[in-house]
Amino acid sequence: MIFQHDIIIIGTGLAGLRAAVECTGQADVALVSKVYPTRSHSGAAQGGISASLGNDEEDHWEWHLFDTVKGSDYLGDQDAIEIMVKDAPRVIYELEHMGVPFSRTAEGKIAQRKFGGHTRDYGKGPVRRACYAADRTGRVVLDTLYDQCLRQRVKFYSEHYVLSLILEGDRYRGVVVYDLATGELHLLQAKAILLATGGCGKIYKTTSNSFASTGDGLALAYESGIPLEDMEFIQFHPTGLYPLGILVSEAARGEGGFLRNRLGERFMERYAPTVKDLAARDVVSRAIVTEIREGKGISGKDYVHLDLTHLGEEKILERLWEITSFVRIYLGVDPVYDPIPVQPTCHYVMGGIPTDVDGRVLKDEKGAVAQGLYASGECACVSVHGANRLGCNSLLDLLVFGRRSGLAMKKAIQQYQHTPLSGDPLKTLEERIKQLSNSSGKEKVDEIRRRMQSLMMDVGSVFRNEEGLKNGIEEIRSLKERYQKIRVTNPRKAFNYELMEAMELSHQLHLSEVILFSAFHRRESRGAHFREDFPGRADRYFLKHTLVFQTPKGPEIRYKPVKITRFQPETRVY
Numbered sequence: 001m002i003f004q005h006d007i008i009i010i011g012t013g014l015a016g017l018r019a020a021v022e023c024t025g026q027a028d029v030a031l032v033s034k035v036y037p038t039r040s041h042s043g044a045a046q047g048g049i050s051a052s053l054g055n056d057e058e059d060h061w062e063w064h065l066f067d068t069v070k071g072s073d074y075l076g077d078q079d080a081i082e083i084m085v086k087d088a089p090r091v092i093y094e095l096e097h098m099g100v101p102f103s104r105t106a107e108g109k110i111a112q113r114k115f116g117g118h119t120r121d122y123g124k125g126p127v128r129r130a131c132y133a134a135d136r137t138g139r140v141v142l143d144t145l146y147d148q149c150l151r152q153r154v155k156f157y158s159e160h161y162v163l164s165l166i167l168e169g170d171r172y173r174g175v176v177v178y179d180l181a182t183g184e185l186h187l188l189q190a191k192a193i194l195l196a197t198g199g200c201g202k203i204y205k206t207t208s209n210s211f212a213s214t215g216d217g218l219a220l221a222y223e224s225g226i227p228l229e230d231m232e233f234i235q236f237h238p239t240g241l242y243p244l245g246i247l248v249s250e251a252a253r254g255e256g257g258f259l260r261n262r263l264g265e266r267f268m269e270r271y272a273p274t275v276k277d278l279a280a281r282d283v284v285s286r287a288i289v290t291e292i293r294e295g296k297g298i299s300g301k302d303y304v305h306l307d308l309t310h311l312g313e314e315k316i317l318e319r320l321w322e323i324t325s326f327v328r329i330y331l332g333v334d335p336v337y338d339p340i341p342v343q344p345t346c347h348y349v350m351g352g353i354p355t356d357v358d359g360r361v362l363k364d365e366k367g368a369v370a371q372g373l374y375a376s377g378e379c380a381c382v383s384v385h386g387a388n389r390l391g392c393n394s395l396l397d398l399l400v401f402g403r404r405s406g407l408a409m410k411k412a413i414q415q416y417q418h419t420p421l422s423g424d425p426l427k428t429l430e431e432r433i434k435q436l437s438n439s440s441g442k443e444k445v446d447e448i449r450r451r452m453q454s455l456m457m458d459v460g461s462v463f464r465n466e467e468g469l470k471n472g473i474e475e476i477r478s479l480k481e482r483y484q485k486i487r488v489t490n491p492r493k494a495f496n497y498e499l500m501e502a503m504e505l506s507h508q509l510h511l512s513e514v515i516l517f518s519a520f521h522r523r524e525s526r527g528a529h530f531r532e533d534f535p536g537r538a539d540r541y542f543l544k545h546t547l548v549f550q551t552p553k554g555p556e557i558r559y560k561p562v563k564i565t566r567f568q569p570e571t572r573v574y
């Protein structure tokens with residue numbers, strides 16, 4: 001079947017929902033999600049949203065700007081960061097007016113807590129900048145925005161998987177979706193398409209991300225000719241529950257928790273003397289892995305302790321209730337009395353689909369705009385996070401740039417009318433699905449995926465080096481060859497997750513190659529990208545954004561300059 005809408009938004013995380021709220025009413029908007037909308041990963045966000053409200057202590061957007069630029073290891077585009085941090089207080093009050101139940105101070109103001117890398121007065125010590133709702137911030141914002149969409153009768157295509165983008169001439173004109181409930185393919189035609197498909201953490205074995213975070217939107221854009229920007233920068237959050245990788249929010253350290261090694265030492269005092277456990281995530285993750293490598297992991301294993309026991313039961317249960325229950329359920333450990341075993345876990349992709357500050361997708365290093373295509377949220381790279389994202393800046397990014405994308409699309413569609421499509425994209429995809437089911441190959445999706453996830457942990461995580469990256473790229477290429485011989489054995493039409501996972505794996509393999517390829521070519525260490533063979537930052541050669549293009553000969557690399565407006569690169573110490 002063919003359906004027409006003015007605007008199609010793929011993804012019902014905060015970026016997609018916020019964009020929808022902005023453009024519905026004046027345009028016919030449809031939201032598509034492969035999972036039930038409120039199960040999008042944004043709902044798992046625990047810690048908060050950063051904004052310099054200054055409710056508990058003095059704060060300024062200029063300090064927020066400085067911290068974000070420094071956190072990005074000077075790779076973030078400062079014009080975009082300035083837009084984001086200036087808009088932050090407005091974004092929070094807007095959510096408050098929509099009904100988000102933020103935690104409160106004794107005076108009734110929105111409560112704020114400390115988070116890694118957020119400081120007062122340009123680095124003098126931690127500041128309370130994260131607005132939160134206990135440790136369920138993402139959940140309450142997601143539910144509120146979802147309610148707003150229902151109220152405005154936005155059309156939802158729930159449990160519909162987008163298989164491809166339709167590009168005709170130089171304009172994106174729609175998408176093909178696979179309806180999981182019926183197994184049918186539909187064509188959704190649109191005047192503007194927003195990719196808000198989230199991150200790709202599931203490429204790695206240990207991750208805080210949900211099952212849906214397979215990077216589909218990134219790969220769909222890449223396959224259609226759009227480059228991917230700065231994909232070497234993958235954030236490892238310092239505190240994933242050992243050995244599962246489930247997140248223990250930085251809020252735990254923001255509320256006063258700290259890390260200890262086997263000897264009981266608060267080792268972050270050595271790595272970041274000023275802000276200690278509240279240094280930026282790349283710094284803390286490297287410190288943990290270094291301690292483990294030096295044999296100071298707990299009982300000689302691959303983890304350290306996160307100690308909250310001194311905070312007291314009341315504070316722990318009031319502010320960190322959800323993560324406390326996770327730790328109790330999954331590990332049988334009670335954080336009120338015992339330290340939590342933690343290890344770094346793959347958390348966030350700083351890179352993504354290049355966009356301008358209004359969500360327009362950019363096709364090349366000169367900034368040519370892809371007609372009809374927009375991107376926002378974790379799948380996009382504006383770039384406000386550069387080489388390392390600060391905690392609580394992602395939700396802010398989604399809300400600020402989600403809204404701006406909505407505004408831009410609303411305006412842009414006024415100039416366009418629907419016209420019939422020339423090709424038959426449904427047929428091409430039907431053939432591809434048939435091929436997967438009728439293939440005579442013997443390869444299995446889960447075996448290839450497991451190998452990819454372990455490999456990415458081994459060569460593309462906290463520490464990297466030339467040899468590992470080179471071998472990793474070769475092995476991903478051989479996994480891609482094996483992928484050509486996979487067979488989907490589940491014959492059912494309805495809820496054929498095996499088929500969907502086969503599609504996802506093809507995307508994940510592309511992205512793994514791009515990540516390793518970008519990392520291989522960046523011969524320096526910056527933010528989350530640490531090269532053991534090039535341990536220093538090399539601004540002279542690498543103060544620039546990576547762009548990787550898909551070509552028939554494989555990935556091709558180009559670069560574009562970083563936008564620096566206020567803060568020249570300095571040595572980054574915490």
Ligand SMILES: Cc1cc2nc3c(=O)[nH]c(=O)nc-3n(C[C@H](O)[C@H](O)[C@H](O)COP(=O)(O)OP(=O)(O)OC[C@H]3O[C@@H](n4cnc5c(N)ncnc54)[C@H](O)[C@@H]3O)c2cc1C
Pocket residue numbers: 010011012013014015016032033034035037040041042043044045046047048049137138160161162163196197198199208209210212213216217247347348376377378379391392393394395396398
């Ligand atoms: C456990 C955890 C805690 C976090 N805590 C915080 C925090 O406290 N503060 C903060 O700032 N950041 C936090 N982050 C980061 C932040 O939550 C994410 O970056 C953000 O939620 C991503 O939102 P999004 O709207 O881009 O996408 P998501 O919320 O990931 O949603 C992606 C959407 O795209 C849809 N989709 C994807 N592919 C397809 C496809 N092919 N077809 C159809 N639909 C598709 C999915 O169904 C889903 O609806 C946290 C992340 C995690 C994992």
